[in-house]
Structures are given as C-alpha cells and as structure tokens.
Amino acid sequence: xxxxxxxxxxxxxxxxxxxxxxxxxxxxxxxxxxxxxxxxxxxxxxxxxxxxxxxxxxxxxxxxxxxxxxxxxxxxxxxxxxxxxxxxxxxxxxxxxxxxxxxxxxxxxxxxxxxxxxxxxxxxxxxxxxxxxxxxxxxxxxxxxxxxxxxxxxxxxxxxxxxxxxxxxxxxxxxxxxxxxxxxxxxxxxxxxxxxxxxxx
Numbered sequence: 001x002x003x004x005x006x007x008x009x010x011x012x013x014x015x016x017x018x019x020x021x022x023x024x025x026x027x028x029x030x031x032x033x034x035x036x037x038x039x040x041x042x043x044x045x046x047x048x049x050x051x052x053x054x055x056x057x058x059x060x061x062x063x064x065x066x067x068x069x070x071x072x073x074x075x076x077x078x079x080x081x082x083x084x085x086x087x088x089x090x091x092x093x094x095x096x097x098x099x100x101x102x103x104x105x106x107x108x109x110x111x112x113x114x115x116x117x118x119x120x121x122x123x124x125x126x127x128x129x130x131x132x133x134x135x136x137x138x139x140x141x142x143x144x145x146x147x148x149x150x151x152x153x154x155x156x157x158x159x160x161x162x163x164x165x166x167x168x169x170x171x172x173x174x175x176x177x178x179x180x181x182x183x184x185x186x187x188x189x190x191x192x193x194x195x196x197x198x199x200x201x
Contacts, residue, residue, distance in 0.1 A: 021154050021178065027163045039178055042153060043185030049145035050191060059127035066136070067103060069143040072183065072193045080194075083123045088115055097122035099130050103194055144186035144193060147179075154178045 021042070024030040052069055054062030067080045081101035088096050094115040102108050111133065113126030130136060156164070156175050164171040187196050 027167045034178065039181045040185060042182050046145045047189060052140045052143045054131060059124050059131060062131055063127045066140060069146060070139065070194050072144065072147050085119050085122055095119050095122040097126040099126045105198060139192045142190055142192040144183060144191040147183065150183050151179055
C-alpha cells in the first residue's frame with residue numbers, strides 16, 4: 001500500500017520535493033498507482049485542509065474566498081453573489097447593503113447589514129452578517145480544500161506528460177480525471193460544496 005504522503009527528492013538542487021503523483025515516471029506505473037488507491041491516499045493526505053477559517057481576513061475577502069471554496073468545480077459560472085447598496089434616511093442616514101446570492105440550492109437568499117456612513121462600510125457590515133450566520137459557519141467548517149491546491153498537488157511533470165502523449169493518452173484528460181476523483185473524495189468525508197448540496201436537495 002502506498003504511504004499517505006509519498007515524496008521524493010529531485011536532483012541535487014537543494015531538494016525539490018515531488019508530490020505523490022510525480023513519483024511515478026513510468027506510464028504503466030502511474031496508471032497502476034491511480035487504479036489501486038493512490039488517489040484515495042492523496043485525498044486522505046489533504047484532509048487536514050478541510051474547513052475554512054476566515055478570522056484573520058477582511059470580511060469581504062472572506063466572503064469571496066468562501067464562495068470560491070464552496071463553488072469549487074462550478075466556478076467560472078455566473079457571479080454567485082452581489083452587494084446591493086441603498087441609501088436610508090431613517091432612523092439614521094447612511095447606507096445599508098444587502099448581500100444577495102443564488103449560490104445555495106439555486107435559490108435566492110439575502111442578508112442585510114447595518115446602517116453605515118459609507119458604501120464600503122455598509123458592504124463590510126453585511127459581509128460580517130453573512131459570515132456569522134449559523135448555516136454559513138457550518139458549511140465553512142466542512143469546505144473541501146481549495147481546488148487550486150488539489151490541482152497543484154496533482155501536477156504532472158514534463159516527462160510524465162511526454163510519456164502519456166507517446167502512449168497515445170491525453171495528459172490533460174488524465175490530470176483532470178485525477179483532480180476530479182481526489183476532489184470528489186472529500187464528499188465521502190462529509191464535505192460541503194455547491195455541487196454536492198444541490199444534488200442532495
């Protein structure tokens with residue numbers, strides 16, 4: 001059985017570490033590793049990155065990163081949320097922002113912030129309201145690792161890409177297949193994403 005985090009050194013240049021997938025230079029060895037549980041071990045090794053802690057981030061940045069993580073494989077679609085700001089005069093003058101999203105179950109949800117003196121402050125207020133909602137806190141605790149991190153972990157080396165091409169295989173398709181299998185492995189660990197929540201609704 002493959003170790004959970006198999007690594008190897010490359011050359012004598014100070015120790016460039018290879019991730020699990022990059023340790024298999026031979027095409028047959030790589031495909032055998034993929035078919036015999038190798039990708040499951042990648043998922044397990046990355047399970048320590050499940051969840052999203054935004055406490056040190058600006059609220060609006062945290063909202064943006066939350067949706068990037070939650071939407072995962074579906075990113076690239078239409079915007080998942082927007083801020084709508086209105087002026088108010090009572091009980092105090094200023095701005096009130098509403099965060100509107102269709103990112104959950106393809107239904108419209110809205111969150112309303114407090115009155116603030118600037119648009120930026122109003123948007124920050126509603127971002128804080130969004131992040132403090134119990135449902136958002138629960139989802140955030142179960143977000144899968146960032147998709148770019150999964151892709152980085154499964155990057156094929158140039159020799160691997162050339163070997164796959166020489167064998168008549170699309171290295172892009174092989175790499176994307178690995179990414180999807182590892183990413184979907186987090187679903188069985190109880191992770192939450194837009195795609196999985198929609199299919200369970």
